[in-house]
Amino acid sequence: MTTDIATFLEAQSDTACATSLPFTATPRNTILHGDCLDILPGLPAQSVDFVLTDPPYVSRYCDRKGRTIPNDRFKWLRPGFADLHRVLKPDSFCVCFYGWAHIDKFAAAWNAAGFRPVGHLAFPKRYTSATRFLRYQHEGAYLLAKGDPPEPRHPFGDVIEWTDYTGNRLHPSQKPITMLLPLIDNFSTPGGLVLDPFAGSGSSLLAAKMLGRAWLGIELDADYQAVANRRLGETQAVPGELQVMVQEIAP
Ligand SMILES: C[S@@+](CC[C@H](N)C(=O)[O-])C[C@H]1O[C@@H](n2cnc3c(N)ncnc32)[C@H](O)[C@@H]1O
Numbered sequence: 001m002t003t004d005i006a007t008f009l010e011a012q013s014d015t016a017c018a019t020s021l022p023f024t025a026t027p028r029n030t031i032l033h034g035d036c037l038d039i040l041p042g043l044p045a046q047s048v049d050f051v052l053t054d055p056p057y058v059s060r061y062c063d064r065k066g067r068t069i070p071n072d073r074f075k076w077l078r079p080g081f082a083d084l085h086r087v088l089k090p091d092s093f094c095v096c097f098y099g100w101a102h103i104d105k106f107a108a109a110w111n112a113a114g115f116r117p118v119g120h121l122a123f124p125k126r127y128t129s130a131t132r133f134l135r136y137q138h139e140g141a142y143l144l145a146k147g148d149p150p151e152p153r154h155p156f157g158d159v160i161e162w163t164d165y166t167g168n169r170l171h172p173s174q175k176p177i178t179m180l181l182p183l184i185d186n187f188s189t190p191g192g193l194v195l196d197p198f199a200g201s202g203s204s205l206l207a208a209k210m211l212g213r214a215w216l217g218i219e220l221d222a223d224y225q226a227v228a229n230r231r232l233g234e235t236q237a238v239p240g241e242l243q244v245m246v247q248e249i250a251p
Helices: 005-011 036-042 077-087 100-114 179-185 203-209 222-236 239-249
Strands: 030-033 048-053 088-097 116-123 138-146 192-196 214-219
Touching: 030 222, 036 077, 036 214, 048 077, 048 179, 048 203, 077 088, 077 100, 088 179, 100 138, 179 203, 179 239, 192 203, 203 214, 203 222, 214 222
Parallel strands: 030 214, 048 088, 048 192, 192 214
Antiparallel strands: 088 138, 116 138
16 A cells, blocks of 8 residues: 555654555655654655754763653664665765764664765864763764765865854754754755655755755654754755855855
């Protein structure tokens, strides 16, 4: 059985999680509520231009207010990345934030899926997020290739400052929009579809929308899905205005 997006969304209650249904076309400009392990298998192969995602770090994350990340466990890693590789178009990119403590498990899942690491991004913070053996002051993300995407004529630097601390007001691991803009700008094209299967409060999708891309999110937690929907609804595309800012953030 296949279904279109209108029928699918109608079938979703406010609180129920989505079940796996094959879509006739990949939905655009919406955030689906459910488990991406159920929803991704229903998306057509080779229908997404770029994946930008900040998944659970498998680190039993807990912020200063005691908030945790839903589903912060290992079981999604292999099936999740296998399906992300399948839905991406040939010769495209995935940028994935990750938890350094479990890089072995992330790398094994990326390799098994067929992704090839082609870069590593560091995001130095102006504050310390935790202190133990070190004062932990940066986050990282891998640039993963599916196939053999062309090299850019003017590659940008792989260190992007983590300015604009969000205060994690909307989500315990809310990413600043400013540091996501260069990733969208460089690894997707206007009108292309950007997917974030761990959407949280929708930061990556918001960056995609602002730069004139189509966007698709999946989020397990109904409250965060509602937050993300509200943010996306309130934001307009302003691609021209953002070009200078993107250049300044990641020259
Ligand atoms: C690290 S957070 C993303 C935060 C996001 N970058 C932001 O700025 O708000 C990861 C999100 O993935 C969601 N999640 C965890 N497992 C999931 C799954 N299997 N399918 C869909 N969403 C999932 C969690 O509820 C959480 O909101």
